[in-house]
Amino acid sequence: MSAPPQTVARVAVPVPLPRLFDYLPVPDQQLPPPGSRVLVPFGRRRLVGLVIEHGEPEGQAPKGLRPIERVLDEALIDTELLELIGWCARYYVFPPGEAVNLLLPGALRRSREFRAPPPAAFELTEAGRQADLARAPRQVEVRELLLEGPLTREELMTRSGAGAEVLRRMSEGGLLRSLERPPPPPPNAGPRLNAEQRSALAAVLRARRRFEAFLLAGVTGSGKTEVYLQAARRVLAAGRQVLILAPEIGLTPQLVRRIESRLGEPAYLYHSGLSEGERLACWQAARSGRARVVVGTRSAVFLPLARPGMFIVDEEHDASFKQGDGARYHGRDVAVLRARSARVPVVLGSATPSLESLFNVEQDRYRMLRLSQRAGEARQPRWRIVDQRGSRSSLSPELVEAMGRHLGEGGQVLIYRNRRGYAPVLMCSECGWQADCQRCSAHMTFHQAVHSLQCHHCGSQRPEPRRCPDCGSPALVALGAGTERLEEEVAERFPDVPVHRVDRDAMGGKHQFRRLLERVGQGEPCVLVGTQMLAKGHHLPGVTLAAVLDVDQALFSADFRSPERLGQTVAQVAGRAGRGDRGGEFLLLTRHPEHPLLESLGRGDYLSYAAPLLEERRQARLPPASALALLRAEAHDAQPARRFLADAAGLLGGREIETIGPLPAILTRRSGYWRFQLWLQCDSRAVLSNHISARLAAIHELKSARRVRWHVDVDPLDL
DNA sequence: AGCACGCCGACT
DNA sequence: GTCGGCGTGCTC
Ligand SMILES: [Zn+2]
Ligand SMILES: [Zn+2]
Numbered sequence: 001m002s003a004p005p006q007t008v009a010r011v012a013v014p015v016p017l018p019r020l021f022d023y024l025p026v027p028d029q030q031l032p033p034p035g036s037r038v039l040v041p042f043g044r045r046r047l048v049g050l051v052i053e054h055g056e057p058e059g060q061a062p063k064g065l066r067p068i069e070r071v072l073d074e075a076l077i078d079t080e081l082l083e084l085i086g087w088c089a090r091y092y093v094f095p096p097g098e099a100v101n102l103l104l105p106g107a108l109r110r111s112r113e114f115r116a117p118p119p120a121a122f123e124l125t126e127a128g129r130q131a132d133l134a135r136a137p138r139q140v141e142v143r144e145l146l147l148e149g150p151l152t153r154e155e156l157m158t159r160s161g162a163g164a165e166v167l168r169r170m171s172e173g174g175l176l177r178s179l180e181r182p183p184p185p186p187p188n189a190g191p192r193l194n195a196e197q198r199s200a201l202a203a204v205l206r207a208r209r210r211f212e213a214f215l216l217a218g219v220t221g222s223g224k225t226e227v228y229l230q231a232a233r234r235v236l237a238a239g240r241q242v243l244i245l246a247p248e249i250g251l252t253p254q255l256v257r258r259i260e261s262r263l264g265e266p267a268y269l270y271h272s273g274l275s276e277g278e279r280l281a282c283w284q285a286a287r288s289g290r291a292r293v294v295v296g297t298r299s300a301v302f303l304p305l306a307r308p309g310m311f312i313v314d315e316e317h318d319a320s321f322k323q324g325d326g327a328r329y330h331g332r333d334v335a336v337l338r339a340r341s342a343r344v345p346v347v348l349g350s351a352t353p354s355l356e357s358l359f360n361v362e363q364d365r366y367r368m369l370r371l372s373q374r375a376g377e378a379r380q381p382r383w384r385i386v387d388q389r390g391s392r393s394s395l396s397p398e399l400v401e402a403m404g405r406h407l408g409e410g411g412q413v414l415i416y417r418n419r420r421g422y423a424p425v426l427m428c429s430e431c432g433w434q435a436d437c438q439r440c441s442a443h444m445t446f447h448q449a450v451h452s453l454q455c456h457h458c459g460s461q462r463p464e465p466r467r468c469p470d471c472g473s474p475a476l477v478a479l480g481a482g483t484e485r486l487e488e489e490v491a492e493r494f495p496d497v498p499v500h501r502v503d504r505d506a507m508g509g510k511h512q513f514r515r516l517l518e519r520v521g522q523g524e525p526c527v528l529v530g531t532q533m534l535a536k537g538h539h540l541p542g543v544t545l546a547a548v549l550d551v552d553q554a555l556f557s558a559d560f561r562s563p564e565r566l567g568q569t570v571a572q573v574a575g576r577a578g579r580g581d582r583g584g585e586f587l588l589l590t591r592h593p594e595h596p597l598l599e600s601l602g603r604g605d606y607l608s609y610a611a612p613l614l615e616e617r618r619q620a621r622l623p624p625a626s627a628l629a630l631l632r633a634e635a636h637d638a639q640p641a642r643r644f645l646a647d648a649a650g651l652l653g654g655r656e657i658e659t660i661g662p663l664p665a666i667l668t669r670r671s672g673y674w675r676f677q678l679w680l681q682c683d684s685r686a687v688l689s690n691h692i693s694a695r696l697a698a699i700h701e702l703k704s705a706r707r708v709r710w711h712v713d714v715d716p717l718d719l
Numbered sequence: 720a721g722c723a724c725g726c727c728g729a730c731t
Numbered sequence: 732g733t734c735g736g737c738g739t740g741c742t743c
Binding site for chain 2: 043
Binding site: 011024064 | 738739741742743
């Protein structure tokens with residue numbers, strides 16, 4: 001009747017080897033079920049692993065099988081997640097042992113018991129209200145604050161001056177009750193939806209009980225967030241959980257507050273900024289179902305969920321969803337898979353959808369929901385492409401004129417430049433010497449304020465040279481302009497207007513940035529000069545003029561994704577202008593105004609810009625129209641890396657798979673390593689992954705593999 | 720990835 | 732004599 005009991009557990013062990021390891025049960029015990037967390041002997045070490053499945057021993061273990069040492073948690077991970085991770089390991093060609101890192105929070109990856117983190121919030125008990133605290137001034141302070149209602153532990157400690165010890169004593173004495181989360185702000189129904197939003201919402205709700213993937217493509221200010229939050233509310237009402245993924249940079253306190261107030265539920269945050277204890281608490285709350293709303297970055301896509309009801313990916317085009325090392329998965333794509341296996345809807349939102357998602361719409365895998373109207377009075381800004389040829393300054397006369405006009409009318413100006421520092425190149429005007437990084441094939445960026453040269457690829461620094469190291473001339477010139485120089489030039493042109501620089505160098509702490517946003521929010525006329533930090537998220541209602549400087553390098557980049565990224569950046573920055581009630585203006589500065597990409601961009605509609613890009617990818621057999629994986633290798637010398645890839649190419653060639661290379665990476669040398677890559681292309685994603693997986697062991701065993709660092713990247717974003 | 724073993728240069 | 736450099740091999 002029943003199948004004979006299987007004799008070994010196949011265990012995922014956190015080592016970078018392309019296989020699971022077989023273990024016998026703990027002596028005199030049964031095999032722990034799949035999903036169990038176990039402690040196993042491994043070589044001379046003991047490691048925490050996860051039982052993936054049961055089976056019969058195959059592939060002779062050289063020294064025989066060893067038993068599991070201890071079962072730490074039985075069936076901790078459900079089979080749906082185990083299957084998902086297995087699928088990911090095969091598709092993305094990462095070692096199955098990564099399952100341990102992806103599925104367990106750090107606290108559960110170690111064998112020792114974990115000390116429970118302190119409670120996140122407190123409220124006063126009845127006993128606490130009435131207690132006689134005449135001889136405990138600190139406790140009185142705590143009580144005063146809590147009379148108004150519950151507070152987070154952090155807030156309570158800073159405002160009352162009470163230490164952890166005081167709170168612990170009060171809890172033990174029954175004066176305080178610990179809460180896992182502070183209560184959410186009062187629910188707020190939010191604005192009335194317009195017709196487009198209502199029909200998008202209806203479409204999502206119709207799929208509430210089955211799998212369907214939606215691409216919610218809405219221009220800036222069209223109210224995408226409202227649509228998915230209203231859908232989420234219905235899912236919560238049915239007793240299901242909602243997982244929202246957002247890029248690191250977009251996971252702001254404002255977004256979290258908005259989510260909480262719309263959903264009337266505390267949002268459980270999961271991101272890398274949390275302490276280990278906080279991560280564990282969120283993980284457990286998600287697994288138990290207590291956390292009904294979870295908001296997190298990429299890694300949250302693997303959180304266990306008791307009753308998943310909907311997945312949401314905000315800013316789905318954002319590159320931070322792709323993990324860049326270890327298990328190189330794409331959080332958005334995993335969310336779609338997870339929704340499918342849980343039979344629930346997934347909503348991908350973006351004003352500038354990835355070509356991958358647009359392709360999936362074309363293939364009828366996703367359904368597009370378009371929001372083309374800006375909510376409220378906000379209008380599309382007026383666009384202008386400015387020919388920068390002939391202008392010696394980075395700020396062209398037309399830009400300066402427009403800035404003066406907008407500032408004069410009380411507006412704010414945003415200038416976007418994707419490069420921090422003073423100048424990207426420092427050159428000797430006598431002999432042509434340029435300051436290059438010793439360890440990378442790149443120029444060093446000149447940072448004038450700190451008198452140094454910095455490499456933005458490897459972080460190395462050196463002091464600003466006074467003379468040319470080659471010819472001794474003092475005539476060193478800074479070529480081009482980064483944000484630091486732009487700030488200086490703006491201040492020269494507009495001495496009476498405040499200029500704020502927003503980049504990693506100028507914004508030391510988060511508080512500094514927040515304070516600046518508050519100040520800018522007051523609405524005084526000013527100029528903001530900055531990088532990515534400025535383009536993403538954050539409401540800047542006072543901005544009426546936005547400009548993108550120096551788009552030209554993106555027009556001629558070797559990276560085939562460059563035009564797509566350019567369009568996304570430009571649309572994002574343009575979206576900053578005229579969010580308020582005044583009609584905005586947007587300028588794009590270039591020395592190639594006739595470039596077809598810019599003409600297409602200038603029409604101001606991202607989707608019609610993207611359509612021909614997708615067509616080009618198809619013609620060129622590039623992703624997403626075909627499957628691409630890279631085999632990357634790096635070594636201190638170029639030759640071993642090239643050699644390894646050439647050997648691997650010999651193993652990987654096949655009728656269905658085209659191998660190209662070894663090619664040098666776009667940044668050929670980084671941090672002292674020469675970097676090369678082999679392109680592997682195929683019409684079918686599944687065939688490509690299977691093909692590589694099947695040859696992985698042989699690649700591992702290549703002699704030439706021993707002298708290089710190498711890995712496979714399926715669906716790579718960076719070249 | 721760790722972690723051991725192993726065999727050669729320069730220290731007390 | 733031995734401390735330690737990192738090349739090589741192994742992990743159910
Ligand atoms: Zn010189
Ligand atoms: Zn460098």
